[in-house]
Amino acid sequence: MNRDPKLDALRAQIDAADRELLDLLARRRDLVAAVGDRKIDLGLPVYVPEREEAMLRDRRAEAEQRGVAPDLIEDLLRRIMRESYRAEGARGFRCAVEDPRPVVLVGGRGQMGRLLHRAFTASGYEVRVLEADGWDAADQVFSGAGLVIIGVPIHATVDVIRACAGRLPADAVLADITSRKAAPVRAMLDAHPGPVLGLHPMFGPDVPTFAKQVVVHSPGRHADACAWVLQQWRTWGAAVVEVDAAEHDRHMGTIQALRHFATFVYGTHLMAADVDLERVLALSSPIYRLELAMVGRLFAQDPELYADIIFGSEEGVALARGYRERFSEAVAMYEGGDREAFLERFREVREWFGPLAEVMLRESSGLLAQARDRISGQ
Amino acid sequence: MNRDPKLDALRAQIDAADRELLDLLARRRDLVAAVGDRKIDLGLPVYVPEREEAMLRDRRAEAEQRGVAPDLIEDLLRRIMRESYRAEGARGFRCAVEDPRPVVLVGGRGQMGRLLHRAFTASGYEVRVLEADGWDAADQVFSGAGLVIIGVPIHATVDVIRACAGRLPADAVLADITSRKAAPVRAMLDAHPGPVLGLHPMFGPDVPTFAKQVVVHSPGRHADACAWVLQQWRTWGAAVVEVDAAEHDRHMGTIQALRHFATFVYGTHLMAADVDLERVLALSSPIYRLELAMVGRLFAQDPELYADIIFGSEEGVALARGYRERFSEAVAMYEGGDREAFLERFREVREWFGPLAEVMLRESSGLLAQARDRISGQ
Numbered sequence: 001m002n003r004d005p006k007l008d009a010l011r012a013q014i015d016a017a018d019r020e021l022l023d024l025l026a027r028r029r030d031l032v033a034a035v036g037d038r039k040i041d042l043g044l045p046v047y048v049p050e051r052e053e054a055m056l057r058d059r060r061a062e063a064e065q066r067g068v069a070p071d072l073i074e075d076l077l078r079r080i081m082r083e084s085y086r087a088e089g090a091r092g093f094r095c096a097v098e099d100p101r102p103v104v105l106v107g108g109r110g111q112m113g114r115l116l117h118r119a120f121t122a123s124g125y126e127v128r129v130l131e132a133d134g135w136d137a138a139d140q141v142f143s144g145a146g147l148v149i150i151g152v153p154i155h156a157t158v159d160v161i162r163a164c165a166g167r168l169p170a171d172a173v174l175a176d177i178t179s180r181k182a183a184p185v186r187a188m189l190d191a192h193p194g195p196v197l198g199l200h201p202m203f204g205p206d207v208p209t210f211a212k213q214v215v216v217h218s219p220g221r222h223a224d225a226c227a228w229v230l231q232q233w234r235t236w237g238a239a240v241v242e243v244d245a246a247e248h249d250r251h252m253g254t255i256q257a258l259r260h261f262a263t264f265v266y267g268t269h270l271m272a273a274d275v276d277l278e279r280v281l282a283l284s285s286p287i288y289r290l291e292l293a294m295v296g297r298l299f300a301q302d303p304e305l306y307a308d309i310i311f312g313s314e315e316g317v318a319l320a321r322g323y324r325e326r327f328s329e330a331v332a333m334y335e336g337g338d339r340e341a342f343l344e345r346f347r348e349v350r351e352w353f354g355p356l357a358e359v360m361l362r363e364s365s366g367l368l369a370q371a372r373d374r375i376s377g378q
Numbered sequence: 379m380n381r382d383p384k385l386d387a388l389r390a391q392i393d394a395a396d397r398e399l400l401d402l403l404a405r406r407r408d409l410v411a412a413v414g415d416r417k418i419d420l421g422l423p424v425y426v427p428e429r430e431e432a433m434l435r436d437r438r439a440e441a442e443q444r445g446v447a448p449d450l451i452e453d454l455l456r457r458i459m460r461e462s463y464r465a466e467g468a469r470g471f472r473c474a475v476e477d478p479r480p481v482v483l484v485g486g487r488g489q490m491g492r493l494l495h496r497a498f499t500a501s502g503y504e505v506r507v508l509e510a511d512g513w514d515a516a517d518q519v520f521s522g523a524g525l526v527i528i529g530v531p532i533h534a535t536v537d538v539i540r541a542c543a544g545r546l547p548a549d550a551v552l553a554d555i556t557s558r559k560a561a562p563v564r565a566m567l568d569a570h571p572g573p574v575l576g577l578h579p580m581f582g583p584d585v586p587t588f589a590k591q592v593v594v595h596s597p598g599r600h601a602d603a604c605a606w607v608l609q610q611w612r613t614w615g616a617a618v619v620e621v622d623a624a625e626h627d628r629h630m631g632t633i634q635a636l637r638h639f640a641t642f643v644y645g646t647h648l649m650a651a652d653v654d655l656e657r658v659l660a661l662s663s664p665i666y667r668l669e670l671a672m673v674g675r676l677f678a679q680d681p682e683l684y685a686d687i688i689f690g691s692e693e694g695v696a697l698a699r700g701y702r703e704r705f706s707e708a709v710a711m712y713e714g715g716d717r718e719a720f721l722e723r724f725r726e727v728r729e730w731f732g733p734l735a736e737v738m739l740r741e742s743s744g745l746l747a748q749a750r751d752r753i754s755g756q
Contacts, residue, residue, distance in 0.1 A: 004416070004420060006416055007413065007416050007417070007420070010409055010412050010413045010416065011413065011429075013409050014406060014409050014410065014413070015433065015436075017402055017405060017406045017409065018406075018433075018437055018451075018455060019437075019440065020402055021399070021402060021451070021454070021455075022437065022440055022441055022444055022446055022451060023444075024395055024398055024399060024402070025441075025446045025450065025451065025454075026444050026445065026446050027395060028392060028395045028396075029445075029446070031388055031391050031392050031395065032392065034388050035385065035388045035389065035392070038382065038384055038385050038388065039385070042382055042385070051389075055393065055396075058393075059396055059397075059400065062397065062400055063400055063403075066400055066401075066404050067404065067407075068400055068403045068404055068407070069461055072403065072457065072458070072461045073396075073399070073400060073403065075457050076399065076403075076454055076457060076458070077396060077399075079450065079453050079454060079457070080450070080454070082747065083447055083450045202661065202662065202663040203663045203664075204663075206743060208747065213663070214660075214661065214662070214663060216661060241660060241661065243661065248661075251654070251657060251658055251661055252661075254648075254651070254653050254658060255658055255661060255662055255666050256666075259666060259669060261708065261712065262644065264708065264720075264723075264724065264727075265701075265704050265705050265708045266640065266701075267727040267731070268704045268707075268708065268723060268727055269700060269701045269704045270632075270727075270730075271726065271727050271730040272700060272704060273632070273697065273700055275632050276629070277731070277734055278734075279629060280629055280632060280633055282592075282619060283580065283592065283594060283619065283621065283626075283629055283630075283633060284580065284592070284633055285580040285581045285582075285591070285592060286581075287672075288633050288634075288637060289741075290672075290742070290745065291637060291672060292738065293738040293739075293741050293742040293745075294665070294668075294669060294738075294742055295738075296731055296734055296735045296737070296738030296739065296742075297735070297738050297739040297742045297743070299724065299727050299728040299731050299735045300728070300731075300735035300736050300738065300739035301739070303720075303721050303724040303725060303728075304721070306724065307717050307720050307721055307724075310712070310720065311712075311715060311717050311720070316712065317709075317712050317713055319651065320708075320709050320712050321709060321713075322647060322650060322651055323643075323644075323647045323705075324705050324706060324709045326643050326646045326647045326650060327643050327701075327702050327705055328702060329646075330639065330642065330643045330646065330698075331695075331698050331699060331702045334639065334688070334689075334694065334695050334698050335695055335699075337689060339685050339689050342642075342681075342685050342688065342689070343681050343682070343685055345642075345646060346642065346677065346681040346684065346685075347681060348649065349642075349645040349646055349648075349649050349677050350677040350678070350681075352648075352649040353645070353655070353674055353677050353678075356655055356656075356674055357674045357675070357677045357678035358678050359674070360670065360671040360672075360673075360674030360675050360678065361671075361674065361675040361678035361679070363667075363671050364668065364671040364672055364674075364675045365584060365675070367668065367671075367745060369460065369586065370457070370745065
């Protein structure tokens with residue numbers, strides 16, 4: 001390293017400024033914790049999108065006045081707030097009901113089950129777990145429960161729901177968290193005469209907090225009696241979106257089954273072509289690195305889960321067939337060197353995407369910039 | 379909004395802390411600018427990965443001591459440094475040579491051309507542009523040039539290189555920036571007896587700075603005489619990677635041609651299935667939002683560029699055929715409901731990925747967390 005006294009002095013000042021930043025973060029963390037305590041006292045929700053947006057708008061305007069990039073302060077504050085949500089979750093959450101009754105997690109030893117276990121416990125609920133080997137004592141486990149959540153693999157869901165028939169308190173909410181909704185909701189309505197609620201948390205068990213995550217719910221029976229469950233998710237910071245069960249399953253064919261299937265096929269292709277991954281990564285721009293990481297991450301996860309999602313989708317096979325057709329057409333065009341047909345089809349798709357294409361370009365460009373921040377020392 | 383005096387007071391303190399953060403950013407920006415000036419005086423490179431990594435390690439350790447999450451301070455400092463690189467770029471860069479001779483950009487009015495124009499100008503070079511309509515005065519434009527860069531569409535590259543034959547100063551470096559390397563480097567060696575250098579900047583014209591970007595170079599002739607060009611890229615902060623032209627083209631078949639082709643096909647599929655994009659986005663977890671954005675961003679860009687990349691690849695058609703085969707096999711497996719075959723193939727691919735699968739899961743999880751920070755007010 002180069003030894004220049006003036007340069008060294010300036011660098012020392014930068015390091016001092018960065019240590020000040022650390023102090024500021026520690027101070028802000030304590031203030032946010034105090035706000036959290038006060039909110040719990042007052043029974044207010046933790047995540048208030050309007051206050052967050054108003055605050056960011058104010059800081060952006062002030063940044064502009066001081067010649068600091070508004071995007072910089074917004075990105076920093078969003079990152080700091082993410083940390084606050086996580087800290088909040090670790091300290092416990094308000095309970096959405098006055099007098100909480102026990103929550104039963106059927107399949108509570110799975111990854112999602114453990115996540116829910118922690119969340120309900122942190123909010124003051126008694127959580128009971130029912131696993132396959134515990135059904136002898138099921139009546140005891142269900143006794144007095146206010147909520148029973150089925151969180152078993154998709155292919156077992158309907159059978160497990162049937163096994164609950166006639167055993168739950170009449171006013172308990174029966175819910176599931178499977179990634180399909182029509183069949184489980186039907187089975188729950190058959191098995192339980194009381195309140196029924198289909199849920200689909202749109203995230204994996206690796207999320208640091210529920211803040212800003214999407215939870216889909218499909219109505220079953222007695223929406224009023226189910227409302228507190230949704231309120232509890234909102235208290236955790238989640239966005240709750242109502243979707244009819246059949247519509248949900250149709251969209252999930254695209255969002256989950258086909259997408260994971262296509263990623264799986266791409267992985268098999270890389271293997272068959274024996275692509276030199278290390279070399280390819282070294283040559284890759286951030287966008288391809290990221291796309292490749294999206295493929296690799298699939299294979300680092302549970303194959304059974306992906307088999308459930310892909311083979312559990314009724315629409316998936318038809319979608320995959322359609323995709324294969326598009327693929328064959330496009331390869332024929334490629335083989336024929338038909339550049340004009342490519343350009344024409346490209347423009348058609350662009351028109352079909354409409355203004356969303358530009359929105360997606362902007363959204364992904366921001367993320368790619370963040371991907372670059374992390375690449376260092378190359 | 380809820381009016382509680384204690385809560386209001388705490389929120390006011392948080393806002394005050396965030397304004398302090400703004401002050402700190404303004405102060406740090408000035409310090410970094412002073413470091414930049416000093417580095418230019420001393421002739422030192424702007425981006426020093428070792429100093430950056432050492433600094434981050436120190437701040438992480440200090441964060442731990444104060445109970446601040448080390449990942450938080452690292453993410454914040456990386457974001458702040460990105461802003462510094464951008465500011466640095468806007469202030470001008472050191473010139474890699476003592477006595478710079480003019481740089482000629484053939485096709486300088488394109489997007490990449492304009493980007494290079496700004497960069498060379500900011501570093502003190504005289505930049506001259508030669509477009510298709512300017513060849514009458516070409517000898518004057520080339521006169522005295524130290525570097526001639528061919529930056530025209532792939533399909534025109536070889537013809538434009540031939541048109542340069544016998545017109546450049548004997549000691550000028552002839553370089554191209556096409557996304558293929560074998561054919562252009564061959565053509566440049568034929569057209570110019572002096573120094574020849576194949577370049578491929580692995581990024582699009584929308585990057586905010588060259589810092590941390592990858593630039594591939596394939597050797598042509600007189601590497602010593604070309605060294606200053608690579609040094610100039612390093613001064614701009616880029617990572618320069620040497621790859622043989624044939625190997626480069628083989629990898630690019632996978633990195634660019636096949637990947638863009640597959641994304642194109644997925645777009646045509648979404649259109650053919652008439653997927654309700656707005657609704658799908660509302661229901662999507664961050665990972666699918668991001669994957670969809672990667673598809674949408676393609677169609678927001680120049681169709682000609684993608685046609686050039688896809689149809690310009692010699693390996694692309696064979697790769698696309700192989701991919702189609704994998705697709706047909708997988709659809710047959712899907713149609714047959716062959717869950718076991720899926721699981722077996724999944725595990726094979728996982729093994730083939732090796733430890734990289736876990737690395738990619740971690741890398742993408744960090745990015746997905748950042749994607750979530752930006753989703754607000756839902």
